[in-house]
Amino acid sequence: MDLDKKQLEQQYAQIKGMGLYLDMSRGRPGPDVVDLVNEMLTLPANNYKTSNNIDCRNYGILDGIPEIKKLFAPMLECSEEELIIGGNSSLQLMYDTIVRAMLLGTGGGSLPWHSQKPKFLCPVPGYDRHFAICESLSIEMINIPTDENGPNMDMVEELVASDKSIKGIWCVPMYANPTGIVYSDETVRRMAKLKPAADDFRIFWDNAYCIHHLTDNPPVLLNILDECKKAGNPDMVYVFASTSKISFPGGGIAMLGASKTNADYIRKHMGCQTIGSDKLNQLRHVQFFKDYDGVKAHMELIRKVLQPKFEAVLDVLSSELNSELGEWHVPQGGYFISFNGKPGTAKRIVELCKEAGVVLTGAGATFPYLNDPEDRNIRIAPTFPTVEELRQAMEIFCISVKLATI
Amino acid sequence: MDLDKKQLEQQYAQIKGMGLYLDMSRGRPGPDVVDLVNEMLTLPANNYKTSNNIDCRNYGILDGIPEIKKLFAPMLECSEEELIIGGNSSLQLMYDTIVRAMLLGTGGGSLPWHSQKPKFLCPVPGYDRHFAICESLSIEMINIPTDENGPNMDMVEELVASDKSIKGIWCVPMYANPTGIVYSDETVRRMAKLKPAADDFRIFWDNAYCIHHLTDNPPVLLNILDECKKAGNPDMVYVFASTSKISFPGGGIAMLGASKTNADYIRKHMGCQTIGSDKLNQLRHVQFFKDYDGVKAHMELIRKVLQPKFEAVLDVLSSELNSELGEWHVPQGGYFISFNGKPGTAKRIVELCKEAGVVLTGAGATFPYLNDPEDRNIRIAPTFPTVEELRQAMEIFCISVKLATI
Numbered sequence: 148m149d150l151d152k153k154q155l156e157q158q159y160a161q162i163k164g165m166g167l168y169l170d171m172s173r174g175r176p177g178p179d180v181v182d183l184v185n186e187m188l189t190l191p192a193n194n195y196k197t198s199n200n201i202d203c204r205n206y207g208i209l210d211g212i213p214e215i216k217k218l219f220a221p222m223l224e225c226s227e228e229e230l231i232i233g234g235n236s237s238l239q240l241m242y243d244t245i246v247r248a249m250l251l252g253t254g255g256g257s258l259p260w261h262s263q264k265p266k267f268l269c270p271v272p273g274y275d276r277h278f279a280i281c282e283s284l285s286i287e288m289i290n291i292p293t294d295e296n297g298p299n300m301d302m303v304e305e306l307v308a309s310d311k312s313i314k315g316i317w318c319v320p321m322y323a324n325p326t327g328i329v330y331s332d333e334t335v336r337r338m339a340k341l342k343p344a345a346d347d348f349r350i351f352w353d354n355a356y357c358i359h360h361l362t363d364n365p366p367v368l369l370n371i372l373d374e375c376k377k378a379g380n381p382d383m384v385y386v387f388a389s390t391s392k393i394s395f396p397g398g399g400i401a402m403l404g405a406s407k408t409n410a411d412y413i414r415k416h417m418g419c420q421t422i423g424s425d426k427l428n429q430l431r432h433v434q435f436f437k438d439y440d441g442v443k444a445h446m447e448l449i450r451k452v453l454q455p456k457f458e459a460v461l462d463v464l465s466s467e468l469n470s471e472l473g474e475w476h477v478p479q480g481g482y483f484i485s486f487n488g489k490p491g492t493a494k495r496i497v498e499l500c501k502e503a504g505v506v507l508t509g510a511g512a513t514f515p516y517l518n519d520p521e522d523r524n525i526r527i528a529p530t531f532p533t534v535e536e537l538r539q540a541m542e543i544f545c546i547s548v549k550l551a552t553i
Numbered sequence: 554m555d556l557d558k559k560q561l562e563q564q565y566a567q568i569k570g571m572g573l574y575l576d577m578s579r580g581r582p583g584p585d586v587v588d589l590v591n592e593m594l595t596l597p598a599n600n601y602k603t604s605n606n607i608d609c610r611n612y613g614i615l616d617g618i619p620e621i622k623k624l625f626a627p628m629l630e631c632s633e634e635e636l637i638i639g640g641n642s643s644l645q646l647m648y649d650t651i652v653r654a655m656l657l658g659t660g661g662g663s664l665p666w667h668s669q670k671p672k673f674l675c676p677v678p679g680y681d682r683h684f685a686i687c688e689s690l691s692i693e694m695i696n697i698p699t700d701e702n703g704p705n706m707d708m709v710e711e712l713v714a715s716d717k718s719i720k721g722i723w724c725v726p727m728y729a730n731p732t733g734i735v736y737s738d739e740t741v742r743r744m745a746k747l748k749p750a751a752d753d754f755r756i757f758w759d760n761a762y763c764i765h766h767l768t769d770n771p772p773v774l775l776n777i778l779d780e781c782k783k784a785g786n787p788d789m790v791y792v793f794a795s796t797s798k799i800s801f802p803g804g805g806i807a808m809l810g811a812s813k814t815n816a817d818y819i820r821k822h823m824g825c826q827t828i829g830s831d832k833l834n835q836l837r838h839v840q841f842f843k844d845y846d847g848v849k850a851h852m853e854l855i856r857k858v859l860q861p862k863f864e865a866v867l868d869v870l871s872s873e874l875n876s877e878l879g880e881w882h883v884p885q886g887g888y889f890i891s892f893n894g895k896p897g898t899a900k901r902i903v904e905l906c907k908e909a910g911v912v913l914t915g916a917g918a919t920f921p922y923l924n925d926p927e928d929r930n931i932r933i934a935p936t937f938p939t940v941e942e943l944r945q946a947m948e949i950f951c952i953s954v955k956l957a958t959i
Contacts, residue, residue, distance in 0.1 A: 176611070193591075279825045395833060
């Protein structure tokens with residue numbers, strides 16, 4: 148691609164003068180998506196009891212009313228007794244799960260992690276908030292490269308088998324944050340068959356985007372809970388999900404699926420931590436979605452809003468850039484597009500964008516310790532702005548890529 | 554008091570045959586109290602933005618929208634920057650605060666508690682869920698006797714000054730759970746002036762019942778945050794409260810007040826734990842109560858429901874029992890009446906009540922490790938049943954006291 152530096156600089160200066168402000172930094176839905184659940188804002192009105200007559204306005208029920216468990220068990224692909232309904236944040240469920248392991252172990256007589264210099268494997272690029280949990284708790288992170296099938300499993304197998312202090316791995320198996328890839332069947336099976344040196348090793352399976360499809364025939368992810376059972380590792384995985392990007396971000400329902408042994412252990416300690424999550428919000432969700440088909444139907448409405456946004460981003464990328472300037476994966480779902488520029492360009496691209504009024508996730512944020520060793524990965528979050536804003540932002544992005552590369 | 558054993562046994566057998574079921578085990582409001590906030594069940598409807606245009610349906614705001622801080626800062630008697638709005642459970646805020654100290658210390662370079670064999674002082678009788686947190690985290694508990702002025706401060710002062718491993722004390726300073734007493738000014742001042750050997754010693758000031766008055770001229774509790782500042786111990790206290798018994802138990806708003814130094818430290822780590830609490834529920838509360846005067850006016854409505862319940866319990870107690878059989882404090886607010894029988898009778902009284910269909914909090918529950926050394930304290934929770942049910946339950950209670958005593 149022929150790049151005329153002078154011309155690019157002129158274009159860039161012109162845009163900079165426009166005083167734009169476009170935010171593509173975080174994976175959050177736009178008002179056009181949350182509008183779709185506005186009806187929930189007047190629920191549960193007078194219907195504040197569950198079908199078995201529990202008054203959701205009062206104390207009681209630690210891990211979710213029966214209706215909400217029935218509604219979401221199919222999404223987590225677990226039984227209702229394997230399901231724990233949390234508060235409004237799956238991040239908090241993950242944090243609490245790690246903190247519990249740090250202080251009390253994972254159950255069955257295992258020792259607290261804090262005394263064992265715990266380490267986590269971190270497939271990269273990955274989700275910055277996962278890494279922030281580890282960093283804040285002084286859990287050492289080890290980068291694991293990923294490709295279109297998921298993490299490099301040779302490396303994962305070797306590391307967990309040889310190092311007892313490796314206690315966990317972060318996985319976003321479906322439409323990974325930020326790459327958008329879906330773990331292959333082989334990856335899931337190898338994950339379930341791991342033979343860790345640490346018998347309290349846990350897979351943190353953050354299935355945040357499990358039903359956020361953008362295609363008619365979405366890929367199917369193998370059920371990790373089933374695969375772990377088949378492999379004789381039933382307790383090796385915790386599955387997380389939430390309705391943060393289905394209903395209200397920050398006002399939705401978080402959940403955790405795990406073997407009954409794990410779930411019972413968590414319930415036991417949760418009982419000291421809380422009197423249980425907000426049942427009125429659980430009921431609100433049940434009344435709005437009715438059943439799991441209702442959830443899936445709602446995801447189709449969300450897809451109608453999001454698909455044109457992803458298409459706009461991909462369209463500008465493919466018309467403005469080529470493989471000499473960078474590469475990106477076309478995701479079949481999820482919330483992000485991951486861009487890899489030439490090594491050493493990411494920070495500069497983000498900086499150029501910022502100066503021109505386009506806020507991106509900080510370069511490096513998709514790696515532990517905010518350190519992208521090649522300085523090339525940028526996470527693009529196309530869900531919040533309008534299609535028009537996205538086109539404008541991506542034009543600026545592409546000019547910035549070109550300027551940073553030449 | 555003349556007690557005819559045979560006659561009592563006959564009365565008891567007759568009641569037992571009635572197959573009653575009356576629950577006075579937990580401090581929870583009845584439907585008559587939660588009915589008073591039913592309007593909240595249709596809020597926030599279309600008004601989902603804050604006054605400064607934050608969309609409460611979406612991500613953002615870690616520690617509470619400005620409106621909810623303004624609403625409740627007067628209740629915690631702190632500034633808005635000293636206030637952190639949590640989720641639906643102040644118990645969870647307390648648990649998380651202790652867990653944070655266990656793993657990360659209390660800030661300012663202090664060491665994690667987990668490596669220091671931490672101990673807590675526990676004024677007794679006290680709140681079982683406080684003690685359960687300590688027990689679940691292997692924090693050793695030391696009983697501190699209390700009287701009508703609060704904990705025995707001679708003992709508290711001596712212990713904290715001499716033992717570096719004493720890291721905290723549990724206090725319910727206003728209408729204490731279960732005794733109903735209010736800490737005297739002297740107690741609060743001595744608490745604020747403590748000179749602990751451990752510089753990371755913290756007072757856990759659970760002000761759960763701070764505005765739950767049952768009299769026209771309620772006692773005034775000194776502001777512990779102010780007193781700690783005056784005493785040069787600004788960071789020594791965390792204050793907790795919630796709307797669990799003002800709006801919806803399990804669906805309310807929990808909060809924490811602390812010095813700005815403490816609050817900033819908590820916010821820093823909270824930022825790794827959660828994306829923030831449910832802002833829609835915060836807005837719902839703001840829209841319902843409007844301002845702090847609205848909260849206080851609402852408490853008057855609640856008082857109208859609760860006062861006859863407390864009166865019914867106290868009426869039966871004073872007409873059926875005398876000081877040879879037991880003693881109780883007449884609380885001016887709060888949620889409980891604490892009964893002290895003759896030593897060695899509490900377990901038997903609870904057992905007799907249970908067999909006759911009256912469920913009380915387990916004997917011993919008001920002490921660490923469920924161990925009431927004298928086996929005499931019983932917590933009576935009069936808020937859930939109707940007045941008629943309470944009278945019936947208390948008749949059974951008094952017969953059980955008499956039977957257990959003779």
